[in-house]
Amino acid sequence: xxxxxxxxxxxxxxxxxxxxxxxxxxxxxxxxxxxxxxxxxxxxxxxxxxxxxxxxxxxxxxxxxxxxxxxxxxxxxxxxxxxxxxxxxxxxxxxxxxxxxxxxxxxxxxxxxxxxxxxxxxxxxxxxxxxxxxxxxxxxxxxxxxxxxxxxxxxxxxxxxxxxxxxxxxxxxxxxxxxxxxxxxxxxxxxxxxxxxxxxxxxxxxxxxxxxxxxxxxxxxxxxxxxxxxxxxxxxxxxxxxxxxxxxxxxxxxxxxxxxxxxxxxxxxxxxxxxxxxxxxxxxxxxxxxxxxxxxxxxxxxxxxxxxxxxxxxxxxxxxxxxxxxxxxxxxxxxxxxxxxxxxxxxxxxxxxxxxxxxxxxxxxxxxxxxxx
Numbered sequence: 001x002x003x004x005x006x007x008x009x010x011x012x013x014x015x016x017x018x019x020x021x022x023x024x025x026x027x028x029x030x031x032x033x034x035x036x037x038x039x040x041x042x043x044x045x046x047x048x049x050x051x052x053x054x055x056x057x058x059x060x061x062x063x064x065x066x067x068x069x070x071x072x073x074x075x076x077x078x079x080x081x082x083x084x085x086x087x088x089x090x091x092x093x094x095x096x097x098x099x100x101x102x103x104x105x106x107x108x109x110x111x112x113x114x115x116x117x118x119x120x121x122x123x124x125x126x127x128x129x130x131x132x133x134x135x136x137x138x139x140x141x142x143x144x145x146x147x148x149x150x151x152x153x154x155x156x157x158x159x160x161x162x163x164x165x166x167x168x169x170x171x172x173x174x175x176x177x178x179x180x181x182x183x184x185x186x187x188x189x190x191x192x193x194x195x196x197x198x199x200x201x202x203x204x205x206x207x208x209x210x211x212x213x214x215x216x217x218x219x220x221x222x223x224x225x226x227x228x229x230x231x232x233x234x235x236x237x238x239x240x241x242x243x244x245x246x247x248x249x250x251x252x253x254x255x256x257x258x259x260x261x262x263x264x265x266x267x268x269x270x271x272x273x274x275x276x277x278x279x280x281x282x283x284x285x286x287x288x289x290x291x292x293x294x295x296x297x298x299x300x301x302x303x304x305x306x307x308x309x310x311x312x313x314x315x316x317x318x319x320x321x322x323x324x325x326x327x328x329x330x331x332x333x334x335x336x337x338x339x340x341x342x343x344x345x346x347x348x349x350x351x352x353x354x355x356x357x358x359x360x361x362x363x364x365x366x367x368x369x370x371x372x373x
Contacts, residue, residue: 049169095345097139136349190319212282229281233249309339
């Protein structure tokens, strides 16, 4: 090999190395920029939540006791009376009530991980305060545990837009709204513990027994005496189911209160309640199947599920969905209403109808609470 040939090859190798290094550098910068944009979504959510809370705090501070006392909750139709037991109400709930729609780039990355998944995530909701102002009296919140506190998000990093990234601050906002509207109809909140996609955020941890206790403490501290607990229902009864059979408190007795129940999750149930949810004092009600006597809530997303009727006959509080994965049908919605399920969840409350079709889930007259059918 001549010296000139060897030199030519060395130059070619250097050029190739420079090109590959440049490409690698561009890729690293691109990935870093992409991750940075995802983190920015979470940061913006946090800043907006803090600003919103400060604004509402000032607004409520300016209200007089007379103004608070004169407010009337018009979320319910004419069938809602103070004499009704709480478990005779039927209520519209928002699904993933905290969610903001992911950005275009986040949706593309979600599809790379799980093709087609982005199609069911293209929705979002107004902040909790606005939903409550619009008459929503039932919510759903996914919680993630970082070992010290909770955040509400659908997926770390890739679907981290949230109106309550700080779960505790979100509860304080809820309590503040309740303070400003003391005669509001009872509010129910389904809690769904999440431990998936932890690899997307190393700061997150599996929802465990410590998380159960921390969640109780977080809810109790934020809501105080507004909180209606399993112990409040059970009283001196032998079990929660027996207490429910004796009768829930009336609407009048539960005005101004908030109660929480877990989504159907066997792992969380075992971690938080062990073998008997009826004997463990928690801030959150367990969800259970019909054969158990230690819980009074159950989650049956499909209104066509034959178990819905059996659960209702057994005296359970039942939650179903009017629409799923952004598939909307007035027939399906009306079927969910007709089941008599106590809570009917939707991605499209009347203040946020589906774009294009105008579909939304509300009872006749646009009401969001009525007496059970």
